[in-house]
Amino acid sequence: MDMFEKEYRKWMDVHVAKRKGERRRKLAEGSNHAEKEMLRHIWWAAFGNFEFLHPEYEITDFFQGQRFLDFVYIRGPIRIVFEIDGYGPHLRDISRRQFCDERVRQMHLTNDNWIVIRIGFDDIKERPRLWIGLLQQMMGRLFGNPEQQLTQVDYLEREVIRFAIRENRAIKLRDLEKLFSFRYRAARTVIDRLVAKQWLIPASGGKERVHSWEVNVNNKQLPL
Template sequence: MGTNSVYEEWIGWHTSSRNGERRRRVAEGHGHAERLFAESVWWPAFHHFSNLHPEYEVVDFRDGVRFLDFAYIHGQIRVCIEIDGFGPHRRDIDRKQFSDELSRQNQLVIDGWQIIRFSYDDVKEKPRRCQQTLQQLFGRLFGNAESGEGNLSVLEKEALRYVSRNQGVARPGDLFRYLGVGRKRGNALVQSLIEKKWFQSRGSTQRVRAYRLKEDRSVTF
C-alpha cells in the first residue's frame, strides 16, 4: 500500500469516527500543509500513523476549545506538532492575537505537552531535517522504554528499518547521518541493538566497518 493510500485510510478513519466540529476540522481544516507534513515528514520518519491524531481538540486556558494541527499521544507522552505558514495569518496578526497564541502555548506546556513547531517552508524544502528533529525528540522521550515492538526505542526501530532497506547492512557513518545523531550517541544506540541481539558487527573490535542485521531477525514494523 502506497503512502497516499495509507494517508487516505488514516484520515478517513479519523473523519468517520468523529462528529460535529471535530469532524469538520478534519474534513475541511486539515489542508495542504498538514498533508505534506504527514506524507513527507512523519511517514518517512516512522512508517506508520499510529497514535498520531490530526486536528486534535483540547480545552484551552479560557475553557474554550482549540485544535492542534497534530497530536501524538502514547501513554503519558503527549506531543503537539504545529505547521506554521508565513502568510497573512503570521504577517497580519495583531498584538492581542500574538499574546493569546503565546498564552495558549504556555498552557499546553503546563498541561504536560511537548511542543514542536515547523515552518511550512522547512516541511516543503527540508523534510529530512524535520524527520531528524522528530526522531531525536522521540528517541529522548522513549529512551529504552517499550514502544510497541518489544523493548525497542523509536530511534532503534528506525535504525533497524534503515539497515533492513539496505540489504541488511550499513556503515556506521551512513547510519548515524541518517538518524541525525553524533558518533557517541550512535555507538551507544548500536551497542544496545547488539546486546538485544538485533545487530552484529563486521570488522575488528577496534574498527567496525559495518553493522549487519542478524540472520535470524526480520524487520516487520
Template sequence: MAFTEAHENYIKEHLAVREGERARRLLEGHGYAEKWFLEAVWWPAFGHFQHLHPEYEVSDFKDGYRFLDFAYIRGPLKLAIEIDGYGPHWRNVSRIQFSDHCRRQNDLMIDGWKVLRFSFDDVKESPRYCQQKIHQLLGRWLGEENAAAEADWLEKEVIRLFLRSGGPLTPGEVRQRMGIGEKKTRAILYDLARKKWILPHSGNERIRSYRLSSAGRDLTL
C-alpha cells in the same frame, strides 16, 4: 501500503469516530500543509500513523476549545505538532492575536504537552531536519522515562529505516536519519545484528554497512 492509500484510511478512521465540530474541523482544517507534512516528514520517518491524531481538540484558558494540527499521544507522552505557514495570517497578526497565540502555547506546556513547531518552508525544503527533531524528542523522552521502551522503539524504527531504504545502510547513515548519537547507533546495530535481524554487508574487522536479514524483513512492526 502506499502513502496515498494509508492517508485516506487514516482520515477515514478518524472521521468515523468524530461528529459535529470535531468532524468539520478535520475536513476543513486538514489541508495542504498538513498533508504535505505527513507525506514528506512523518510517513518517511515512521511508515505508519499510530498514535498520531490530526486536528486534535484541546481545551484552552478561556474554557473553550482549540485544535492542534497533530497530537502524538503515547502513554504519558503528549506531543503537539504545529505547522506554521508564513503568509498573511502571520504578517498581519495583531498584538492581541499574538498574545493569544503565546498564551495558547503556555497552556499546552502547563497541561503537560511537549510542543514542536515547524515552518511550512522547513517541511517542504528540509524534511530531514523535521524528522530528526521528532526522532530526537521521542528518543530523549523515552530515554528519560523508560530506557527499555526506548531501546525497543528505536530498534523498530531502525528496522523500518532498512525496509524503506531497500538496501544496505552504514552506521553513519542510520545515525543521521535517526538523529541519534554515534554510541547509541552502534549499540542498536550491534543488538539488531545479535538478534540476526540485520547482517554485515561490508567490512571485515570493522563493519562498514549492514543489510536487512530475512528474519528482520519478516518482522511485524
C-alpha cells in the same frame, strides 16, 4: 495510489467516523496542504504509520473557547502537539495581541503537560531530513527500549554514515553542520553517538583531540 495516500485516507476515515457535529465537519474537509505535506514528507518518512496520531484535535483553551490543534500524538501518559506554522499567517496576518495570545496558549499547553512542537512550513519543503531525524530522536528518547539504544541507528545517524561512504573520506563536524544545518553542539552529539555505537572511529592522525572520523569498516553490520 501510493502507500502513503492509501494509509492516509484510511486513517482519516477512522477519525471522521468517530466524530460528530463541527468536529466531524472540520475533519471531513480534510487537512490543509501544509498539514498533509508534513505528514507525507516528515511523519510518514520517519515512522511509516499514523498510530497514536490524531488530526484536528479539539481542546478548550485558556479563554475557555474551543480550539483545534493540527495534530496530537497521545501514547500512554505522553501527549505531544504538532503545529505547522506558515511564515505569512504568523508574522503578517495577526495583530500583536494575537501573537502574544498564541504564546500564552502554548504556555498553558505546557503547563497541562503537553509537549509542543512547532514546524515551519518552509522546513517541510527545504529541510525534511532534519525534522525526520529530530522527531525520531525525540520518540526514541520517550519510547525507545533503553537496552537497544546503543545499537539502534536513527535516520540522522544513518544519513551521516551514508554520507561518509559516498565521500570516501574522513568527515568533520563542519560536514554535518552544512549537510543538516546543524550547529556545533548538535553535530558533535551525532558524531559522539556513532562513535559510541562503533559505526565511526577517529581518523588517523589525531593526537590529543580528534577532528575527523571515518566509517568503521571492521563493523560488519553497517546500517545502510
